[in-house]
């Protein structure tokens with residue numbers, strides 16, 4: 001288990017003190033994939049680097065595997081670090097070593113086994129990350145995704161209990177990102193190790209994380225199971241992150257269309273429906289139209305996404321009814337609510 | 352035979368070959384031995400400069416200041432003056448002030464600071480991320496030096512050593528002029544002072560060849576070890 005207790009960190013920069021982390025309290029359960037999302041400069045790297053003592057908190061306590069990391073130093077700290085693997089945005093491989101030698105590196109540092117045993121272990125890990133056949137390649141001969149696989153194999157070399165990932169997919173294209181994320185998920189399932197993922201992309205959180213914390217200007221502003229946070233984002237910044245992911249890259253288009261429809265059909269109602277889990281597969285909307293035949297519906301935009309805990313979909317629709325039949329619209333909305341579909345009526349002020 | 356015509360430079364029949372080869376050997380010996388010692392000393396000094404520069408402890412600062420001062424001072428003293436300055440020290444250390452061995456102290460003291468700077472630059476140029484990664488894996492400082500800093504900057508260290516070796520060859524010639532032996536000595540005494548131009552010419556040709564060979568070996572090694 002990992003625990004941050006009242007952790008704050010202030011850097012003494014030339015321009016004066018910089019408060020990077022403020023009063024962070026977090027508990028990360030064993031065996032889970034825990035995501036921390038935030039914009040650039042939010043303090044994500046500072047936070048994750050406290051877990052292996054690359055940074056020390058100014059105040060507060062960081063506990064990893066029952067150890068207060070900030071109190072460790074010298075040999076004790078180095079021993080603790082062997083239990084914590086880390087992967088990096090720019091891979092940070094040793095370019096003078098081959099793939100296999102890079103994976104052997106942490107074993108040499110831990111002075112584990114002899115050359116032969118180290119090599120055997122490294123070969124297993126190279127296979128685990130799907131790089132068999134490239135053992136003798138140099139990092140410069142690998143693609144970004146392959147380099148990160150080497151990074152992952154290297155991070156796992158000393159059988160750590162925890163894997164830290166600082167923007168590990170940020171330098172990769174979307175396709176490769178997904179492959180690397182799949183690998184992390186697979187490793188979490190197979191080896192049961194706790195993974196702490198730092199990212200600025202909600203996509204990463206949705207794909208692999210069980211829990212998420214939102215970091216804004218050094219503070220945790222929201223925290224919870226990923227599906228909950230996707231369903232009910234509380235803070236404005238979380239909504240922005242969730243939208244970044246759930247709207248299909250055409251958020252701006254949707255906004256424009258909604259504006260126009262609101263202007264041209266002042267009597268119509270525009271509603272955002274949110275479905276989760278199995279609801280996404282049920283014919284709820286057509287049932288609604290059957291029950292309220294006076295209501296006209298047009299679809300503006302819709303999409304569906306997969307998370308580790310199930311799917312989540314959203315649909316923007318416009319509902320209209322003849323003069324005098326306005327009550328029907330309310331009835332339709334009530335029906336949706338009874339089907340546990342979340343509805344959010346969008347009016348022009350919100351835009 | 353002692354004229355100054357252009358042709359006199361090519362009357363190689365005037366060359367005493369056994370003496371020429373002996374001088375060549377002395378030049379190579381001085382260069383290689385001082386190069387090895389310069390490599391070791393420069394690596395240590397460069398490492399000290401690199402390691403102490405970013406630290407804030409008072410000791411690190413003092414050491415950094417002293418080493419940086421020494422490096423800068425010895426780097427700025429012209430070589431010919433350094434030899435003269437070091438005559439007493441050379442006498443004390445080597446027991447003589449003539450011959451190839453006597454050239455070593457001044458060769459090393461002038462080239463080591465130069466190489467130390469190149470070493471420091473090579474370490475500075477390394478991606479800081481790799482060092483951090485090693486630290487995150489639990490590496491000791493010594494492991495970082497031997498497994499990260501030196502192997503990862505090897506091409507820069509070797510090309511820096513090549514540059515240093517070539518200036519060392521130049522220095523040996525200068526040292527030769529005041530009695531250290533080698534091709535510089537031969538060209539000066541038997542060539543210039545005895546007015547035997549062919550010897551001067553031949554010594555020059557051999558020095559150029561030695562420089563080329565060093566450059567070639569350096570470039571080839573860098574190319575082979577550079578896996579970036």
Ligand SMILES: Nc1ncnc2c1ncn2[C@@H]1O[C@H](COP(=O)(O)OP(=O)(O)OP(=O)(O)O)[C@@H](O)[C@H]1O
Pocket residue numbers: 011012013018019020038039040041042043044045046047200
């Ligand atoms: N060594 C340092 N000295 C001074 N200020 C620092 C230092 N490291 C980080 N900071 C400051 O602390 C804040 C948080 O930095 P941090 O690197 O943790 O952000 P981040 O969320 O990881 O950003 P990014 O996504 O860009 O990597 C920033 O304002 C940064 O300028």
Ligand SMILES: [Mg+2]
Pocket residue numbers: 044045046167
């Ligand atoms: Mg960062």
